Amino acid sequence: MAAPVMPADPDLLAGNPKRRQKESIVKTVFAGAATTSLVISILIVGSLLWKAQSFVGDLISPPADALAETRDGMISLSNLWTEQWAPRFMQFDIKTLLVASVIVTVVAMAVAGPVGLGAAVYLSEYASPRVRRILKPILEVLAGIPSVVLGFFALRWIGPNIVQNLFDSAGNQSLLAAGLGVGLLTIPLVASISEDAMRSVPNALREASAGLGARKFTTSTRVVLPAAVSGLVAAFIVATSRAIGETMVVFLAAGGSGNSAQFTVNPLERGATMTAAMASQASGTDGTIVETAFNSLFFVGAVLFVITLTLNVIADRFVRRVRQQY
Amino acid sequence: MTLISPMVDKDKTAERVRARIESGGRDPKDIGFRWLMLATLLFSLLVLAVLVVDVVGDSWSVLSSRLGDFLANPLRSRSDEAGVFTGLRGTFWIGIFVICLSFPIGIGAAIYLEEYATDSWFTRLVDVNIRNLAGVPSVVYGILGFTIFVGLLDGPFGEDGAFGKTTVAGGLTLAVLSLPVVIITSAEAIRAVPQSLREAGYGVGATKWEVVRNHVLPYAAPGILTGTLLSLARALGEAAPLILVGAIRGRLGSNAGFFELGQLREQFTAMPILITEYATKPGDDWVPVTAAAIVILLLVVLGFNAVAVLLRNRFEAKREGK
Numbered sequence: 001m002a003a004p005v006m007p008a009d010p011d012l013l014a015g016n017p018k019r020r021q022k023e024s025i026v027k028t029v030f031a032g033a034a035t036t037s038l039v040i041s042i043l044i045v046g047s048l049l050w051k052a053q054s055f056v057g058d059l060i061s062p063p064a065d066a067l068a069e070t071r072d073g074m075i076s077l078s079n080l081w082t083e084q085w086a087p088r089f090m091q092f093d094i095k096t097l098l099v100a101s102v103i104v105t106v107v108a109m110a111v112a113g114p115v116g117l118g119a120a121v122y123l124s125e126y127a128s129p130r131v132r133r134i135l136k137p138i139l140e141v142l143a144g145i146p147s148v149v150l151g152f153f154a155l156r157w158i159g160p161n162i163v164q165n166l167f168d169s170a171g172n173q174s175l176l177a178a179g180l181g182v183g184l185l186t187i188p189l190v191a192s193i194s195e196d197a198m199r200s201v202p203n204a205l206r207e208a209s210a211g212l213g214a215r216k217f218t219t220s221t222r223v224v225l226p227a228a229v230s231g232l233v234a235a236f237i238v239a240t241s242r243a244i245g246e247t248m249v250v251f252l253a254a255g256g257s258g259n260s261a262q263f264t265v266n267p268l269e270r271g272a273t274m275t276a277a278m279a280s281q282a283s284g285t286d287g288t289i290v291e292t293a294f295n296s297l298f299f300v301g302a303v304l305f306v307i308t309l310t311l312n313v314i315a316d317r318f319v320r321r322v323r324q325q326y
Numbered sequence: 327m328t329l330i331s332p333m334v335d336k337d338k339t340a341e342r343v344r345a346r347i348e349s350g351g352r353d354p355k356d357i358g359f360r361w362l363m364l365a366t367l368l369f370s371l372l373v374l375a376v377l378v379v380d381v382v383g384d385s386w387s388v389l390s391s392r393l394g395d396f397l398a399n400p401l402r403s404r405s406d407e408a409g410v411f412t413g414l415r416g417t418f419w420i421g422i423f424v425i426c427l428s429f430p431i432g433i434g435a436a437i438y439l440e441e442y443a444t445d446s447w448f449t450r451l452v453d454v455n456i457r458n459l460a461g462v463p464s465v466v467y468g469i470l471g472f473t474i475f476v477g478l479l480d481g482p483f484g485e486d487g488a489f490g491k492t493t494v495a496g497g498l499t500l501a502v503l504s505l506p507v508v509i510i511t512s513a514e515a516i517r518a519v520p521q522s523l524r525e526a527g528y529g530v531g532a533t534k535w536e537v538v539r540n541h542v543l544p545y546a547a548p549g550i551l552t553g554t555l556l557s558l559a560r561a562l563g564e565a566a567p568l569i570l571v572g573a574i575r576g577r578l579g580s581n582a583g584f585f586e587l588g589q590l591r592e593q594f595t596a597m598p599i600l601i602t603e604y605a606t607k608p609g610d611d612w613v614p615v616t617a618a619a620i621v622i623l624l625l626v627v628l629g630f631n632a633v634a635v636l637l638r639n640r641f642e643a644k645r646e647g648k
Binding site for chain 1: 343346353355356359360362363365366367369371373374376377380381384430431432434435437438439441443451452454455456457458459461462463465466467468469470472473474502505506509533534535556559562564566569572575598601602605606613617623624627628631635639
């Protein structure tokens with residue numbers, strides 16, 4: 001015997017029109033805020049491409065003021081592949097910068113990879129909650145150190161005390177010292193992403209392993225690490241991308257700030273990475289530089305953007321795989 | 327039905343099991359591994375210690391003898407007169423820009439993504455886009471700042487001949503740089519708010535905005551505050567984008583006071599830029615000056631970090647306690 005259903009008064013259900021209006025205004029404002037990020041992306045890509053294409057255009061059909069800066073009066077696309085990076089003289093050898101970036105990144109990851117991973121294993125597998133609360137802030141403080149400070153440290157301390165001690169031929173500034181500095185900077189990044197990945201491995205796996213009689217070493221290396229491998233790969237890729245994009249450490253410690261660099265594959269020599277070349281181009285004391293040379297900065301920026309974006313997209317894939325698994 | 331017997335040497339197994347039990351769980355390989363892992367963590371501590379000792383030691387001659395002077399003087403060409411006043415001033419105003427622009431926009435975007443957005447192509451696009459923006463190298467943001475902000479502000483706000491390389495351009499650039507991190511950390515904090523809180527709000531007839539304002543935001547506030555403070559600290563330590571935007575490494579034309587608004591449309595510098603400038607000056611007499619400037623910057627940046635971490639720990643403890 002159900003009670004008769006009363007038809008609801010539609011005016012009553014609609015609520016207060018003022019509240020509804022406020023609701024829709026608020027929603028629009030927040031949607032606008034979210035859209036800002038899209039605008040930023042478009043502006044970044046736009047500002048890179050705008051001047052970068054004008055730079056490439058200048059190489060194909062060089063303007064007179066750029067030709068005047070060269071020794072042989074010739075500019076073509078082959079100026080992107082010479083033996084040195086010296087925008088002042090229309091030498092835009094992109095491989096000089098790429099190889100220097102690779103050297104710094106490899107050195108950095110050789111430091112940050114093992115150290116960050118080890119720290120993550122300890123924090124996730126061994127440390128009790130109390131110890132973790134005490135030790136974790138070490139990494140957080142290290143992550144908070146501005147890169148210009150680590151740049152000074154790499155220049156004044158790592159260079160003379162480590163690099164020059166180990167290798168007599170090394171100068172005050174070297175790609176190796178810069179790489180070590182960048183490595184210190186990326187340790188917290190590797191550690192935090194790796195730790196997240198390992199902590200998301202379900203405890204049931206650890207318990208099953210211990211139940212079979214495995215010791216903690218075996219459980220960590222044979223069960224937890226393989227289970228978290230996607231996240232670990234992501235950590236390495238993200239850190240690599242960060243190392244490639246790191247500017248100030250290289251700018252100060254690698255000695256490429258003179259806005260010219262010779263091609264080298266020797267980490268003990270001075271060099272300029274893509275980022276350092278951009279910074280020194282922008283801070284160049286020579287205000288009289290021709291526009292073509294200045295615009296090389298945008299070309300290098302576009303190359304750097306494409307490389308880091310690719311790495312980040314790949315890393316994102318791996319992170320998602322971890323989330324789907326568990 | 328027969329059981330398949332495993333192919334093992336029973337005596338050997340028994341021996342190993344006994345050895346393991348009698349060792350009291352103290353397996354040398356296990357202990358070694360444990361210490362090795364701890365050592366990697368302590369390596370980071372060692373690095374921090376060396377860095378702090380080195381920098382503080384280098385800076386001592388300046389900080390102990392002329393700290394007041396050092397804070398009040400601008401960049402000078404003589405190392406015994408040089409100070410950080412202009413850098414601190416620039417960094418302060420850049421911080422104001424980050425707080426006033428990137429905090430509200432970032433938190434607003436996070437609220438939209440977590441509370442309002444449905445699973446549409448637009449939401450997914452914004453989501454992917456923000457995560458990629460967070461990975462863009464800071465020097466690339468400098469290019470954005472140079473092309474857009476310096477270029478646009480050249481006309482209306484720029485000082486004559488300064489080509490729009492003003493505090494406004496620098497502040498806008500770093501606000502944009504910190505926006506993705508603010509959005510990501512705020513969204514995480516909002517996501518951690520229990521669904522039951524929202525349902526209770528809707529249950530008594532609250533609108534979405536009322537639920538967000540009165541229930542979700544207060545609950546998520548500590549998390550949001552921690553994330554925003556960390557991103558502010560990161561922004562204040564950035565040098566690369568400011569170099570691209572044209573922060574002045576030499577002497578500034580302006581000698582405006584710390585809080586004077588007029589300097590916003592003048593040339594600017596910032597702490598990380600001053601450090602870069604001092605660090606690249608030839609001569610050992612600049613080392614103490616650079617180190618002292620670094621100590622000041624570290625106090626500011628790590629101060630924000632410490633407040634953020636303390637806030638988080640305190641609220642976490644409170645929440646777990648109830």
